[in-house]
Amino acid sequence: MLKRQRQALEMVLLVGGRELRDQLRDWRIVIPMIILTLVLPFLANAGAAAAMNFASKYGAPLIAERLVPFLLLVVGFFPVTVSLVIALEAFVGEKERGTIEPLLTSPLEDWQIYMGKLLAGTVAPLVTSYLGIGVYLLGLVWQGIPIPDPTRMAQTLTLTTVQAFLMVSASILISTQSTSVRAANLMSSFIVIPMALLIQGEAVMLFWGNDQVLWLAVIGVCVLTVLLARVGISHFQREALLGREIDILNLRWVGQTFWSAFKGQARSVGEWYRIEVRAALRRQMPIIVIMALLGLLSIAGGYWLLQANLKGVAPDALQELSGVLPVGVNVPSLDNFSFLYIFGHNLRAVVVIFLAGLFSFGTLGTLLYFLNLAVVGAVLSLIDLAGGSIWKVAVFGIVPHGVFEIPALVLSAASVLYLALMLVTPRSNRSLGESAIETLAECTRLFVGVIVPLFLLAAAVETWVTPVLLSRFGG
Amino acid sequence: MIQTEDLSKQFGDFVAVDGVTLEVQPGEVLALLGQNGAGKTTTVRMLTSVLRPTRGWARVAGHDVVAEPAKIRSLVGVLTEQHGLYLRMNAEEYLDFYGKIYRLGSDIRRKRIADLLEYFGIAEFARRPIGQYSKGMRQKLAIARTLLHEPPVLLLDEPTSAMDPESARLVRKAIAGLRSEQRAIIICTHNLVEAELLADKIAIIYRGRILIQGTTAELRRSLLGLPEYDLHLRPGWQGNFPDLPPGVTLVAQSPTGFRFRIEDPVSSNPPLLRAFLNAGAEVVALQEVPHTLEEIYLAAMARVDHA
Numbered sequence A: 001m002l003k004r005q006r007q008a009l010e011m012v013l014l015v016g017g018r019e020l021r022d023q024l025r026d027w028r029i030v031i032p033m034i035i036l037t038l039v040l041p042f043l044a045n046a047g048a049a050a051a052m053n054f055a056s057k058y059g060a061p062l063i064a065e066r067l068v069p070f071l072l073l074v075v076g077f078f079p080v081t082v083s084l085v086i087a088l089e090a091f092v093g094e095k096e097r098g099t100i101e102p103l104l105t106s107p108l109e110d111w112q113i114y115m116g117k118l119l120a121g122t123v124a125p126l127v128t129s130y131l132g133i134g135v136y137l138l139g140l141v142w143q144g145i146p147i148p149d150p151t152r153m154a155q156t157l158t159l160t161t162v163q164a165f166l167m168v169s170a171s172i173l174i175s176t177q178s179t180s181v182r183a184a185n186l187m188s189s190f191i192v193i194p195m196a197l198l199i200q201g202e203a204v205m206l207f208w209g210n211d212q213v214l215w216l217a218v219i220g221v222c223v224l225t226v227l228l229a230r231v232g233i234s235h236f237q238r239e240a241l242l243g244r245e246i247d248i249l250n251l252r253w254v255g256q257t258f259w260s261a262f263k264g265q266a267r268s269v270g271e272w273y274r275i276e277v278r279a280a281l282r283r284q285m286p287i288i289v290i291m292a293l294l295g296l297l298s299i300a301g302g303y304w305l306l307q308a309n310l311k312g313v314a315p316d317a318l319q320e321l322s323g324v325l326p327v328g329v330n331v332p333s334l335d336n337f338s339f340l341y342i343f344g345h346n347l348r349a350v351v352v353i354f355l356a357g358l359f360s361f362g363t364l365g366t367l368l369y370f371l372n373l374a375v376v377g378a379v380l381s382l383i384d385l386a387g388g389s390i391w392k393v394a395v396f397g398i399v400p401h402g403v404f405e406i407p408a409l410v411l412s413a414a415s416v417l418y419l420a421l422m423l424v425t426p427r428s429n430r431s432l433g434e435s436a437i438e439t440l441a442e443c444t445r446l447f448v449g450v451i452v453p454l455f456l457l458a459a460a461v462e463t464w465v466t467p468v469l470l471s472r473f474g475g
Numbered sequence B: 001m002i003q004t005e006d007l008s009k010q011f012g013d014f015v016a017v018d019g020v021t022l023e024v025q026p027g028e029v030l031a032l033l034g035q036n037g038a039g040k041t042t043t044v045r046m047l048t049s050v051l052r053p054t055r056g057w058a059r060v061a062g063h064d065v066v067a068e069p070a071k072i073r074s075l076v077g078v079l080t081e082q083h084g085l086y087l088r089m090n091a092e093e094y095l096d097f098y099g100k101i102y103r104l105g106s107d108i109r110r111k112r113i114a115d116l117l118e119y120f121g122i123a124e125f126a127r128r129p130i131g132q133y134s135k136g137m138r139q140k141l142a143i144a145r146t147l148l149h150e151p152p153v154l155l156l157d158e159p160t161s162a163m164d165p166e167s168a169r170l171v172r173k174a175i176a177g178l179r180s181e182q183r184a185i186i187i188c189t190h191n192l193v194e195a196e197l198l199a200d201k202i203a204i205i206y207r208g209r210i211l212i213q214g215t216t217a218e219l220r221r222s223l224l225g226l227p228e229y230d231l232h233l234r235p236g237w238q239g240n241f242p243d244l245p246p247g248v249t250l251v252a253q254s255p256t257g258f259r260f261r262i263e264d265p266v267s268s269n270p271p272l273l274r275a276f277l278n279a280g281a282e283v284v285a286l287q288e289v290p291h292t293l294e295e296i297y298l299a300a301m302a303r304v305d306h307a
Helices: A001-023 A028-057 A060-088 A093-097 A100-104 A108-141 A150-176 A181-187 A189-210 A212-234 A236-244 A249-261 A269-311 A315-323 A339-358 A364-384 A390-424 A431-466 A468-475 B040-047 B069-075 B091-102 B106-119 B135-147 B165-180 B192-198 B216-224 B265-278 B295-305
Strands: B003-011 B014-024 B029-034 B055-060 B076-079 B155-158 B184-189 B201-206 B209-214 B228-233 B248-254 B257-262 B283-288
Touching: A001 A028, A001 A108, A001 B091, A028 A060, A028 A108, A028 B155, A028 B295, A060 A108, A060 A150, A060 A181, A060 A189, A093 A150, A093 A181, A093 B283, A100 A236, A108 A150, A108 A212, A150 A181, A150 A212, A150 A236, A150 A431, A181 A189, A181 A390, A189 A390, A212 A390, A249 A431, A269 A364, A269 A390, A269 A431, A315 B295, A339 A390, A339 A431, A339 B014, A364 A390, A364 B216, A390 A431, A390 A468, A431 A468, A431 B055, A431 B228, A431 B295, B003 B040, B003 B265, B014 B040, B014 B055, B014 B135, B014 B184, B014 B201, B014 B209, B029 B040, B029 B192, B029 B295, B040 B155, B069 B076, B076 B135, B091 B106, B091 B135, B091 B265, B135 B165, B155 B165, B165 B192, B184 B192, B209 B295, B216 B295, B257 B265, B265 B283
Parallel strands: B029 B184, B029 B201, B076 B155, B155 B184
Antiparallel strands: B003 B014, B003 B055, B201 B209, B228 B257, B228 B283, B248 B257
């Protein structure tokens, strides 16, 4: 068994090794790498030294101190961008050059080809990146500038590494789904823009100096990388790679695929509800149950967090605090909210959850869902700490509309996760595009058929029933 | 060794291959002829488990192309339309890379690489980057890759298209040798002379469908009718035209002889010769009117156009 696995991994190294050798024989890759290894770190050193002088002149050493690890991140990141170019043409470039077919007709398995390419796209830029970091650190020592502490170093190196894998995973995914290098390059903005935003966020965190948040960012990037690689392997199809020749936006096909997945076999609205909506609910049921349980945990978590942190604070201060709670949470002052406002707000919330989930394989969407429910727990906790009755608020202020609103929220979050799961799950005879459109149609089915009606009911109850109940029994 | 039944492939609305049924036995060469876009490459890709048939089935070397793709790929040698060479590698590195993919031991790999490079006359350029090779050399290297793991089944797309006559002959010799080693071979080609020289069977594919298949003789008879023979006589014969044996029809005549259409040359030719000799004619030669594969192919295409 072990021997077989070793042999399988040898094939990955074989594919990756060949690619790597090829890259190192291409001066267009080697020259920029040398420049990024030797020139950029010197510039960064000069920048760090100048910043140190400037900052110490004006008594702000903290800024310069934080700038040094930031430049470390920059020095590490620039060579990693080369990986984007290498990986983007990993499959589609070979297809254009005609070298992919002998590889695809060989006994190599899909994952071996894919992982080999992933490795080849990552190794050279990462080695360049580490060398650049090494040169930068040597420069710091030489200039007498203190090098960043071990934690910051570990974070920066880990971030550089996982970012390289993230970019390569995303690029290879694009490469497998593109029909030409040109098309792949055009699509690379889907990587460049989020990466630029990520780097900016990391820079803010580095200047902020919060270790925990930085580690969370590392974990987040790791999760995204694994998911992207998983999507890539799941949807890597030899047939699609060879069979797809032209990029034509076929809106008619998109529309037809979406509509037939949305409508299913139903011939009437009643039948659609009875058969198709029910089938979608049945398919998503395990995720719905999990999300409901995790939702309860989020409420409990929110409740506990405030109890643990605000216990002992004077009730007056807490009363004041409850007055500045964000609008839209279930505070017992709903008189001024109109039906449309509440409905629109809930709808906006799930759309944000859905969009955030769509571009992050469900992770950000799920986090927003947890956050939403944690706020409910926190509000209850605040009321409790301020001496109010959480049972009265829960029974008269939350449950009446919550019985509609919370299931709708759970369904929305479950749909986002379901969409992500379907994208990372291999489906034979389905391209990534088909998979995405069909799953999106199924989620829309639940949205139109269940979530929107539930939100309408919830908004109606919250506008006309909950305030009455609260004013009569809420105390 | 290669068997397909109703093999079909559809891309969206486009039917690339439609109901192809073929059989190639060990030691047999099948030439798949057809225009560009007729479905030859798609058929080969299905036989290598790269494309999944939308209908029908195919078995290669005893394995189903859908159920056992990995097995199929290890038993098939494929020469693709584009040679698929890594131009920054040299020939030795390239073949070594594929030798490792096919899990050949290092000794066997070294020996086979040396033998193949020697056979195809590229041994002295083995350490040069492939990018510096001529078209013909690249094609020979691609064929060497195809043969490296000694597959029992070979699928060769235009094996001699870019070669000079000498190299093409070398490749044809190699293919003939492989046939005698009981390999099953399919050649997709536009070179009808080559197909005629190498193939035991011909299949003509048009718009994804097999128009006709069989041995060259079968195709000739089916598309061009009965074989025709020219009887050349010494000029000046004045004798009476003899009675022709059954199954022999006079088609044309000239001052130096006659052309006959003969149903069964084996039984009819001896009495035909005897009849003319008895009539005092001096026979110079009796020879079959040659019909090239090109004529057969064009007749098949004309039939399609007519239909």
